Amino acid sequence: MATLSENSRKFLVELCKKYRNDEHELINVLHEAQDELGYLPVEVQHVIAGELNIPDARVYGVVTFYSFFTMVPKGKFDISICMGTACYVKGSELILDEFKRRLKVKVGGTTEDGIFTLSTLRCVGACSLAPVVSIGSKVFGNVTPLQVKKIIDEYVEKAEELH
């Protein structure tokens, strides 16, 4: 098992303590741990299990049950393609395919440069703009496959600025 940095370990120990090392607070602990560390690798789950005095299998079961939790690091930008009914009939699958092709990742995957994570969601309540792609808090409406490259380029630039 890869080792965890001493700081991360301390953070997790303190976090569990904050929740009185109560096993019923597992989901809250995982939530905050992911907020802080970005993802929940095996070592993180193992430390949390130990602190809450529950088997690793229980923590792992919860992490794999909720799609919110992730065991792999996410990219800087999360590209979410809406696959809700309205977007779907307006061709969101073609847009998803274009993102997959250009980013060379599957749904849930993160690009090698760590900039993008590709995911899907069900309806953001903007059906009049279908098909919809959301990145962070920004929503792109009436997206066509031809616009995909432009969107990607825009965020690659942003990522470079952030550097």
Added chain:
Amino acid sequence: MSVKITIDNTQHTVKKGLTVLEAAQSIGIEIPSLCYMKLHDINIENKPGGCRICVVEVKGRKNLVPSCCTEVEDGMDIKTHSMRVINARRTVMELILSNHPAECLTCAKAGDCELQSLADRLGIRELHYEGEKTHVRKGNSPAISRDPNKCILCRRCEMMCNDVQTVGCLGAVNRGFHSVVAPAFDKDLINSVCTFCGQCVAVCPTGALTEIDESAKVVRALNDPTKTVIVQTAPAVRAALGEEFGNAPGTLVTGKMVAALRRLGFHHVFDTDFAADLTIMEEGTEMLRRLKGYLAGDKDVKLPILTSCCPAWVNFFEHQFPDMRDIPSTARSPQQMFGAIAKTYFADMLKIDRKDLIVVSIMPCLAKKYERARPEFQQNGNPDVDIVLSTRELARLIKLCNIDLNMLPDEDFDQPLGESTGAGVIFGTTGGVIEAAVRTAYEVHTGKDLPKLEFEELRGMDGLREATIDFDGLPLRIGIAHGLGNARKLLEDIRSGKSHFHAIEIMSCPGGCIGGGGQPYHHGHVEILKKRQLALYSEDGSKKLRKSHENPYIQALYKNFLGAPMSNLAHLLLHTHYFDKKY
């Protein structure tokens, strides 16, 4: 308190608080069920209400209800087998089967599979739905084979692993179609906290969890003219093997088992009970030494001493209580003592190399398969025990060879490793090891004969028991736990200093080895275990010699080979050390 209900058009008064399923059972109506399992004697129940096979019709309710988790109410009018129910039940079954791999021809569970017999009972002849099949990686280990594709997610294994055994190895992973019961982080069992107790296998209704079948290895060994193949049989096997041949639970088949093994072609048929007597000599001596040291005020001596015969228990404390691994006795288990003696003392007698002697064990246990593969029980790569078969595997092998167990004459074990006392026999049940140890330790310590050999206070089926035995003025406090959840309680008491015991016996499986993971399936009828227990006590009662130190072949072994209990050679061959497996 009772309620009046109508079941299948007849009125009944049943106890309040029962589920519809239990109420029906109490009046002789069996509602088919699948995920549901109740183990009465250990007070454990699995009723996730997940499979929906047990649905019944309740007048006034729109939907069918799962009878395993619906309580009876006054005035309830229930139909357990109406056409609507039958229709739903068959559909549910077809849906369960829609993604089940139809590998019954080669499945280890075929013939013993609850899914298979239920499909038959419901008359499923055609599958109208074909679902997408899951393709989850199978997992092997030295003892347990996992095929999640055959899993129906009944969660019985999870209940045994987490609630009864508190091992916490198996849990549900992922969701929806991708759900699977697996160890944390999808590791193989061998890299997990699994103890290989096999209780998950004992309750799995399908072929998702089975033992690693090693019978082909035995056939190969018996076919090899250059090998001498010997066999040892654990105490609990003789009290359960008969069930596989239609005998009532609790039927002892010791003599017939020996005859069958001889007909299978084993060159010498020996008894693990012999090694159990040897274990008592070593463990009993260690117990007395530690007790004397403790009473003399030696601060380095720790009490209580814990038994160490059970390999799943050894795995449990190595994983979960490694800080306490200096408390259990260092004595190896009878299986490993037998192997070590066979490959030295007996191989020398035959004047053959240990590599040409194949030691096969017949065990009620799956953890024994793991134990025999531990590196510390090998010499230059040659294991002390070569092959371990479970009681079930032996039964299959006997049937395979067209041997009618019930028609065989009773035969005796071979010598010198086949003689045993009644003390060795009761090793197979909870309370038996410590009773056997007390019989010898008492007489060695006091120099007096025991007036009565049966220690009723050590017997029984309660998960945690305690008794005080008067050792001629010294009150020896003894604790007994079976089921690892109970063992955990005792260990936590020891760790926190609450424990006041001098000696503790621990067996991993409910009931002890008689309820082992390699025994004939109980299919939820754990009352069978009591009958197996009585069978062992009756064999003990029928023996002329009932104290390990009186076994003449054990005496000869010490005189001619080992010297004395806990001698240097005994340490080398009969004792072991434990590892910290916490990660």
